[in-house]
Amino acid sequence: MSDNESQESMNTSSTLPGQERYVAPADTVKLQDVDSIDESAPATSMWADAWRTLRKNPLFIVSAVLIVCVIFVALFPGVFTHQDPNFCQLEHSLEPSSAGHPFGYDTQGCDVFTRTVYGTRTSLSVGVLTTILVVLFGTLIGALGGFFGGWVDAVLSRCTDIFMAIPLLLGAIVVLQMFRTSGSVWKIVLVLTLFGWTQTARIARGSVMETKNLEFNTASTALGSTPLRNLVSHIMPNSLASIIVVGTTSLGTYIVSEATLSFLGIGLPTTTVSWGGDISNAQTILRTDPAVLFYPSAALAITVLAFIMMGDAVKDALDPKSRTA
Amino acid sequence: MGKYLLRRILQMIPVVLGTTLLVYALVFALPGDPVKAMFGDKPINAAVAAQIRAEYNLDKPFIVQYLLFLKNALTLNFGNTFAGQPVISEIGRAFPVTIKLALMAFCFEAIFGVVFGIISGLKKGKWYDSVILIVSLLLISVPTFVTGFLGQYFLGVKWRLLPVTAGSDPGFLDLLMPAMVLGSVSMAYIIRLTRSEVSSNIAEDYVRTARAKGMSNRSVIVRHVLRNSLIPVVTYLGQDLGSLMSGAMISETIFNVHGIGFLTYQSILKGESNMVVSIVTLLTLIFVVCNLLVDMLYAALDPRIRYA
């Protein structure tokens, strides 16, 4: 008590300069209601929020335009060229560009422009199909492991480790050397899926495990919800963002993988038009006619770049850290 | 630490077994006849085919085949090539070259990746940050073989700075361009990883606390930002060392470096399944061992793991 009394007694006499009693005039600081709601701002869901961030990101705009173009070329190659990509005449071999053949001819006398246009479909379908399969399969495995935990998780995790230990390219080579003659893109898609799902599975597992422990799931259970309902209506939607991010980014790498395999001669045979195959064919004449190699390479690089940039932009927009939680 | 290591090694055993089983199964048990694949486009000689089947135990039940393969693999006995050479001696000849190439690529990507990543992360938003970012994006998007051709064309043919191809007994200069090409994609990833680590670590509370101690900016960055950013970067580098070996295939093919990748490629072209399986098994093992090393390194770098 004595302490306080002495302090009290000093208050009036002992105030130091700069520490006098100060009260702000009530009108300079507007006192708001406790915890009032700002009703003026527009309501936004996570997706709307992400979309707003995306729209302002130049990376997204550039990549979106490129991707739309690439998709259009892949769907309607006929709009851009009337030639058959496999129509080659040896007499045109290595002719430079001319009217109607802006990129010139390759060694076999095929029109480089036409082949580049038609190659789009191969690359894109490999990329898109692989991504879809990888995301479906990887998410399934990862979500099951993360959700059930225990021995289910242990077994699935070890399986993931095993597949992860085999480098994508090597695994693909081992399998593909046996199916060298098949011209279907599906063999590439399946092989890439076989060795590519592990990354998605890991991310899905981590995300599900993280979301599973959040309080809204416990709250839901206490409201009477079942674990399975929680998985479907809370856990999966909340894990979706990270899965979308990894999916978008890896789409580009699958396109590269296909091209690499075709380049090594164990991907698609030359009868299927693909950028990788064409680049491979052009390497022998690199010193004399670099242009033949340039066009499919550029098309490949631009496509991949577009998807990787898109992945970056989506990641920025959906990154939970950047959101005001 | 000891317990942690032991646990990791024990966890590695099923992975190694599973991986070799998987590789073996993919080659010898998938629909599609491996013997037929060995003949490639040539007509199949029934007698030779039967001999091959016996040699590779393909006439026995699958699990027995695998166990025999495993036993042979453990003794480094991978059989012979078509030409009668022991597979292991072919591999032994090519291996040092690839190791040299991979190490050069590793140094290249580690040094440049980390340095550019740090610069970029510390000076986020500056023009050179943007340049570094765009270059790394391009390196990731352009496939390695295209980077290789571009390098060959400009550095080799046009400007004549570096040898275009390496040949069978390559020296440092011969391997410089292949190593740069091999390391380029990983370098780009390391730049991005380092950048994001540095820029997120710099905002950590303990960095502010360190500044509040009155430490110089330099020691704050080195001791608190870089030291912590290093952990994931070193992890990535370690894992990459394993995959550089397998990734060397493209670089070696383009630059005619007679290493493991080149050997694999030639074996694929010649249909030497035995050689391919052997190499893949070896590289996978190297990959798994590298991952174990990474785990150890990780534990050494991060005290939170050490005692977990």
Added chain:
Amino acid sequence: MSEKNNTNDKLLAMQREQGPILEVKDLKVDFTTGDKNVVHAVRDASFTVYPGQWVAIVGESGSGKSTSAMAVLGLLAGTGHVVGGSIKLEGEEISGDTRRQYEHLLGDKMGLVPQDPMSNLNPVWRIGSQVEEALKANHMDVSHEKRSNLAKALAGADTEPQDEDQQADDDETFIGSKELPDLLEAARQALDEAGVAGKKAENVMDYFTEEWIPGSETRWRVADDLIKAGVAEEKAWTIAKSYVLGSTMTDRVAGLLQEAGLPEAATRARQYPHEFSGGMLQRALIAIGLACRPDLLIADEPTSALDVTVQKKILDHLQSLTNELGTAVLFITHDLGLAAERAQHIVVMYKGQVVESGPSLEVLQHPQHPYTKRLVAAAPSLASQRIISAKEHGENAEKLMEHHVKGEETLERSEHIITVSHLTREFRLPRRKEMFKAVDDVSFSVKRGTTLAIVGESGSGKSTVANMVLKLLEPTSGTVTYEGQDISGFKGKDLLDFRRHVQPVFQNPYGSLDPMYSIYRSIEEPLRIHKIGDKKSRAKRVRELLDLVRMPQSVMQRYPNELSGGQRQRIAIARAMALDPDVIVCDEAVSALDVLVQDQVLQLLNDLQAERGLSYLFITHDLAVVRQIADEVVVMQKGRLVEHATTDEVFDHPRQQYTKDLLDAIPGGKLRLGLD
């Protein structure tokens, strides 16, 4: 008392003479957001700190209190920058200083004890080396104590002026761990010679062993102790001078940690942050902040992440340390009671502006600005102190209580809606053989229409009890009954029925609502799960519920990330109310909220109880809040129930020491509050 007044006067005179150590005038700090918008985080804030003084800045989150402090330290985060006003340290303007200039000020002129102990130490370095960094960065002499200007001035006034500065410095030489055994031996001999023997000598030696900490205690202290123990003055000084020869870096680091209240500091210094508890980490941070003996220490909510009893211990310790060293402290806190208890001068901030400042008690007893008035009225620690002092004065405290506590007879007569008996829950710890008992034989019952609060610190098992009552966790043994039925047997329809009647409101307002769900969907979820009504009737019900928690209907389309913590907590209450439950289990439901918001939510809970006869099981670590809501209190410690009584009984006649400690730790306990 007169002696005390004397020192106080002397201190005051000294402060007046030396002038303020920190003078902030019209400080303006802006942040630039991503959309190039400017947020004025601090607007025209002014405050002054004198040497040796504790000054508190009080405000809720977003008031700009931490930002002001960081601006002083030149450590504003991200895009923040000082755009106006002046910051003067010892009379010199520092607001325009470069980072390099600040490096010279930080550490030895100004120190920081940050808020969150978990994130403020680098996980990859040993604790000791993080203390060492601070000493090295400022080239501290680790073998001698450095005294603050104020301490020097005060000491100088007490004793005769020293002939040589050197002489005075030498007295400040630390004990070194190398010489310690010899020192103790010499001390024992000296005691022998002085004729101190037997039990008494043992006691004195024990005292020396405990107190003479290498790297912390100095030569004059050793001499002083020896003289007090009966050793001749000359002999004492000879021993002190020949055996106290200065400490090494390791000694000094351990000494600093020990000073900050860390036991076995030498061993602890070699450990990593993840091996420390929150309280220990905070002590390490205090050691770092004070390592270079700064004249000004900025303590940014140094204990808000810790348990109340630990908080009190640490603050007591910090206060005695800073008093001893003559360090001025700028103390940032959200708790008005705490501020008034610790500081002589209070600055109240609201929305980036200083709304009121002045001597602590004066502000507290006669708040003048409407915001301060609101704050004083809402602070639970103050409210509970007010009730205590009203009772002491024999006044009617009833009108001060927001929650009308039911008398013992009413409680006796009420029907038990939830009964917990001999509840035990064990967990298996990773890599350990023995089981850990999180909850150990706990029994109590919640009476219909009343509130039972479970109070305990982290690790007391209170949340585990809540989860078992909610049947989110199965007990190892013991039972929970709801309306006389054992809930362990509930399955399918029974379970769904039970869920309908017993609802939770969880602690973390940021985690308990699914960020992907709109507010409408969140509140509607229980109706959907229980298949109640059609779309139209559900929409109507959601609107009613929003009215009930006093939220505008326009929030229905919004998402949780757009709402504040208190708003989310009200939504969580609306969701819990959707099924018209009988019991609501609030697990730290208001702990994360600002004082005013907390008060608002508590009022809402009280009103709902009055209107609908709800029963609450209220889990909290904060005894002060209990007064505002509970009828009965259960105090838990380390899994066991230590005290169970009515709220009045617990507050007026606590029986267990632990309960007394908890009560004692309510900030503002030493204050005497007016009732206006």
